[in-house]
Amino acid sequence: MxxxxxxxxxxxxxxxxxxxSMICFAAYPALLPEFTEIWSMNSTEAGSVSAAFxxxxxxxxxxxxxxxxxxxxxxxxxxxxxLSAAGALGFAFMAEGPASASLYNGLIGAGVGGTYMPxxxxxxxxxxxxxFVRATGWYTGMFGFGAALSYLVADGIxxxxxxxxxxxxGAVCAVASGLIVFFAIPPSDPGAxxxxxxxxxxxxxxRTAVTWSICYALHTGELFAIRSWIVAxxxxxxxQTGGADAGLAAxxxxxxxxxxxTLLGLPMTIFGNELCIRYGRRLIVILVMLITAxxxxxxxxxxxxxYGIAAFFIVAYNAAIMAxxxxxxxxxxxxxAPGLRGATMALHSTLGFAGGAVGPFIVGVVLDQFGGAMSxxxxxxxxxxxxxxxxICPLLIKIxxxxxxxxxxDAPAAK
Numbered sequence: 148m149x150x151x152x153x154x155x156x157x158x159x160x161x162x163x164x165x166x167x168s169m170i171c172f173a174a175y176p177a178l179l180p181e182f183t184e185i186w187s188m189n190s191t192e193a194g195s196v197s198a199a200f201x202x203x204x205x206x207x208x209x210x211x212x213x214x215x216x217x218x219x220x221x222x223x224x225x226x227x228x229x230l231s232a233a234g235a236l237g238f239a240f241m242a243e244g245p246a247s248a249s250l251y252n253g254l255i256g257a258g259v260g261g262t263y264m265p266x267x268x269x270x271x272x273x274x275x276x277x278x279f280v281r282a283t284g285w286y287t288g289m290f291g292f293g294a295a296l297s298y299l300v301a302d303g304i305x306x307x308x309x310x311x312x313x314x315x316x317g318a319v320c321a322v323a324s325g326l327i328v329f330f331a332i333p334p335s336d337p338g339a340x341x342x343x344x345x346x347x348x349x350x351x352x353x354r355t356a357v358t359w360s361i362c363y364a365l366h367t368g369e370l371f372a373i374r375s376w377i378v379a380x381x382x383x384x385x386x387q388t389g390g391a392d393a394g395l396a397a398x399x400x401x402x403x404x405x406x407x408x409t410l411l412g413l414p415m416t417i418f419g420n421e422l423c424i425r426y427g428r429r430l431i432v433i434l435v436m437l438i439t440a441x442x443x444x445x446x447x448x449x450x451x452x453x454y455g456i457a458a459f460f461i462v463a464y465n466a467a468i469m470a471x472x473x474x475x476x477x478x479x480x481x482x483x484a485p486g487l488r489g490a491t492m493a494l495h496s497t498l499g500f501a502g503g504a505v506g507p508f509i510v511g512v513v514l515d516q517f518g519g520a521m522s523x524x525x526x527x528x529x530x531x532x533x534x535x536x537x538x539i540c541p542l543l544i545k546i547x548x549x550x551x552x553x554x555x556x557d558a559p560a561a562k
Contacts, residue, residue, distance in 0.1 A: 151333055154274050158282045160331035161270050162289040168228060168239050168262045169293025170300055171255050171317030173409070175200070175248070176375045177301035177402050178310055180382050181519075182248070190520050192245045194511020197375035199249035201504035203256030205233075208497045211261035212268070212283045216489035218338075220265040220272070221329045222234045227265070231258020232318035233325035240313035258321060260500065263290070264492040266328055267480070271488055272335040277424075277554035280477050284420035287473035291412025294374060309349025318361045348470035350483075350490045358549040359479035360495040362432070366475060368502030369536045370441070370468045377461055379387075379520055380530070384450060384457040387523070399458065408462040412469035417468035420477060428478050428551035432549040433541040435471040440537025447530035451522045464530075481552035506533075 152160065175182065175196060183193050211223050216286075234254025242248040267286050272280055297317075304313045351357060352385045381401030442464040449457040476495065483491035510529045517525035 152331060154278060157270060157332050158285060159268055159284075162285055162325055163211055164224075164324040164327040164331070165262070165286060165289045166296060167320040167327070168231065168259060168266075168295035169290060170297050170320040171231065172200075172259065172294050173297035173374065173405070174235075174238075174301045174310075174313045174317055176304055177250055177378055177405065178313070179375075179379050181305070181310065182253040183379075186248070188245050189462070190511040190514040191508075192511075193379075194375065194508045194514075195357060195509035196248045196252055197371075197511075198504045199253040200256035200259075200433060200505070201371060201459050201500045203253030203258075205499040205504055206253075207257035207260035207496055208264065208500065209493050210266045212488050212493035212496055215265045215268040215492070216486065219334050220269040220489070221332055221334065223265045224262050224269065224328045227258045227261025228321045229258070230261065231255050232321040234258060235314040235372045237316035237410060239318070241312040253450060255317075256500075260496065262324065262328075264489075264496045268489050268492055269328060269335060271330045271480070273333060278551045280424070280481055280554055283477045284417045284473040287316040287420075288413040288416040288469075291378060291409055291469055291472075293405045295408075295410035295412070298378075298402050298409060301404075302400070302402040310389050350487055350494050353482065353484060353491070355482040355549040356479045356491050356495070358543065358547040359475050359482075360398045360498045360543035361514065362543060363475045363479065363495055364391060364405040364498040364502035365536045365540055366468070366502070368506035369443075369533045370472070370506075371464075372506030372510045372533060373461070373465055373468065373530075374405075374409065376510050376529075377408065377465070378402055380450070380461065380526060381405065381454070381458060383520060383526065384454045384474035386521070387454075404458045404462060408465035411462065411466040412472070415466045415469040416473040420473045421475045423477070423551065424555050427556045428474060429544050429548065432471045432474055432478075433544055435467060436537040436540045437476075438537075439464070439467045439471075441535040441539065443534040444531050450526035450530070477552040478549060482550055 179193055182188065211227060215223055234251045237254060238248060238251035242251055269284065270282055270286065274282055300316065301313045304316055378401045381404055385401060419431065419435060421457045442460065446460040446464045449460040479495045480488065480491060513529040513532065514520050517528050519525060
């Protein structure tokens with residue numbers, strides 16, 4: 148019998164695996180300017196390839212995450228890791244344009260969709276209460292860390308060996324992540340507590356979980372629109388800048404800025420979740436959303452200014468978006484009904500990444516409609532319109548008044 152890790156050890160292992168599973172996440176966005184040139188794509192086509200990742204994710208989640216209530220989630224995680232690796236290898240060897248790239252990016256997304264929430268479900272089967280709420284913050288934050296690492300890995304490998312090698316390396320990391328979860332986390336016996344599939348409809352009667360999940364859909368659409376287009380935005384900004392800022396762009400490259408912006412997501416998402424525990428989830432999420440809306444407008448307006456100013460605002464905007472990421476997720480999952488945590492995760496993640504599929508596509512369409520990716524006005528409108536998320540979500544929270552997570556100041560001590 149193999150030795151069992153402590154709760155902390157399982158959390159660390161799951162977080163490491165989660166970051167490795169994300170290596171292909173930003174492979175396409177980090178190289179979007181190169182792919183746009185190689186395949187002669189307009190902004191709508193470029194945004195469609197990004198959106199395909201989230202379409203694949205959204206299609207896989209309802210099946211794979213709900214199954215984690217009935218099948219050991221480690222097995223689902225390992226299968227999904229191999230699916231992601233298959234998509235990465237297909238992209239590396241067979242992508243020849245936006246259509247085929249969308250297909251393989253969709254497979255990568257489907258694989259990530261089968262790892263993200265099932266990995267958290269595997270932890271939740273062995274960790275409960277406030278520790279699970281905090282583990283959710285760390286695990287969710289590693290999504291941002293893995294995405295940041297993905298930007299740096301993509302840029303570094305691309306410079307050394309070309310873009311196919313980026314996806315080949317991502318395939319290796321995907322398989323490694325599946326093996327870590329499978330061997331580091333004990334088996335689950337979800338069948339002992341799971342409900343029949345017909346009971347999944349009960350998830351939709353959970354007002355708190357559904358409200359937080361709708362907020363997550365809007366939040367994720369905004370987040371992944373930025374992560375899909377941040378490099379292209381900064382490349383545009385650098386191209387408009389002369390003199391000293393041109394030197395800054397050469398030193399602090401668009402990919403480096405994107406990685407820093409994404410890396411800040413880890414401390415921000417943990418910090419935001421801790422603030423929710425101390426001061427109340429509804430209050431903190433509303434405040435963060437309003438700040439995010441202001442930064443969306445400021446980021447769009449910075450497209451007319453220097454590269455340094457644009458980089459500052461886009462980094463601040465990305466960090467602010469992440470401050471409520473795990474806060475929203477913990478609010479939904481902590482309030483899941485017994486035996487329906489996997490189904491609640493499925494609803495939450497499906498809605499979230501459906502938003503993630505729409506966000507990058509909308510930005511591409513708006514860019515094309517208002518002058519293209521080399522127009523300052525187009526970028527001002529494309530980024531500025533995302534401030535709507537920071538207005539709609541607070542209104543929804545005020546109306547629906549969802550409960551906080553276990554251990555929050557504004558929630559019962561136990562569920």
